[in-house]
Amino acid sequence: MTEEAKHKQTRSAGPLTYRGDSIPRTTTDQRLLDRRGPSDWVHTDPWRVLRIQSEVVEGFGLLSEMPSAVSVFGSARIQPGTPYYELGVQVGRKIAEAGYATVTGGGPGMMEAANKGAQEAGGLSVGLGIELPFEQNLNPYIDMGVTFRYFFVRKLMFVKYSQAFVVLPGGFGTLDELFEAATLVQTDKVTRFPVVLVGTEFWGGLEKWARESLLENGLIKPGDMDLLRMTDDPDEVVEIIKKAHLDIAHRENGSGEGAGPEQ
Template sequence: MTEEEQIRRAGPLTYRGRAIPTTTTDQRLLDRRGPTDWVHTDPWRVLRIQSEFVEGFGLLSELPSAVSVFGSARIEPGTRYYNLGVEVGRKLAEAGYATITGGGPGMMEAANKGAQERDGRSVGLGIELPFEQSLNPYVDVGMTFRYFFVRKTMFVKYAQAFVVLPGGFGTLDELFEAITLVQTRKVTRFPVVLVGSDFWGGLRDWIEGALLENGLIKSEDMDLVQQVDDPAEVVELIRRVHKDLERKNGQDS
């Protein structure tokens, strides 16, 4: 790719060629090195962060019941896991759920594609990266964020469940953050579903063997994450948990 062809998107901004910054917005926010004049620019960053929250809330506030789907950007179309992601998106749409992904390629694209094929609401929440990664073509409603923590808030605030497809470090980050939020009751208890026991089985075994057996988590914490293989089971499990919560809330009131 030539210098003229290179593109970087940062929120609503687009840079090309030599105008592309050497760092991302997140890097500049988190980097404490450099001259002290950065201190005087932080209040302006607060306004930019605020604007991202406002834009995100405005974009997503009228969504129907939604499910956030996470997974690797590196899975190729036509592979077994990609097809699994497409089917998950289809099932969620058929059940009336909007599908929210990170908006990128791979498993995110697969879930968005499945949702779009069944006329479901397909949402992509992208992020500014050092390399260009535009929203995939199956996103009906999308936004590209500068700040990871703003984007993560949107994933949590507007979802009634998390569905986790095969993925790498980014997917694991989303998974364990979701588990922690539920465990600490920072969010209302809702289902976190791992799809693909052949992929996730080893991780669950490690959690049970290393964390549970050493007393680092409680036995009931193992129930915070459910594991399924059939995309239809994803929807059944989400509906069952929501019905149990509705019944419990009715009894408490």
């Protein structure tokens, strides 16, 4: 790497920005989770609670007055102009047209696509970024954004302020978010909300594996398969979400009031 390229490197860590030689060798999460000596934690870890607390306060402050929202997950590696990227743009657009804010991880790829679609449709586009060892700034299609140091604080914001999860094609990070959401709903840690997989060809193998390996071996209940819905149609994504919110409202108070965004 040339000195010029090195100088241009940037990393965001919460409210902090580092460039060039000032970029730390490790991330905040790495320093939190690394094993230390038998007494080293006494001098470091308790004080980290204050930094974690500040991140929670910042996230709550940014998102507490946000309208009903849908979180969209997907790979950062998908390139603009590809079919998956265009699918993400369509999904973000449909979510915005339905009156929901669109919340992503704020990065490139599928996240950028969903933010772009939402912003172009006049909806609120939100990005919740994360400090990573490599350069990744918030994408340019975000109206409100924050970069977190800690993955678990960022995940809290996704779950607390979203009324649905939409999962586009992605890798390990997307799978982590998908299964955490499914687990929270399955165990009633959160009110049942829809989790929609977009891309039947991409996700079909996962659904088949869950049915043949998990369900047939009794590792999940038959009803658990209903936690995940799958479609190729951005319009159907919104219909699934709206119907789920109406069903929740009917169960809770016998009417459709209070479900989903204001129309």
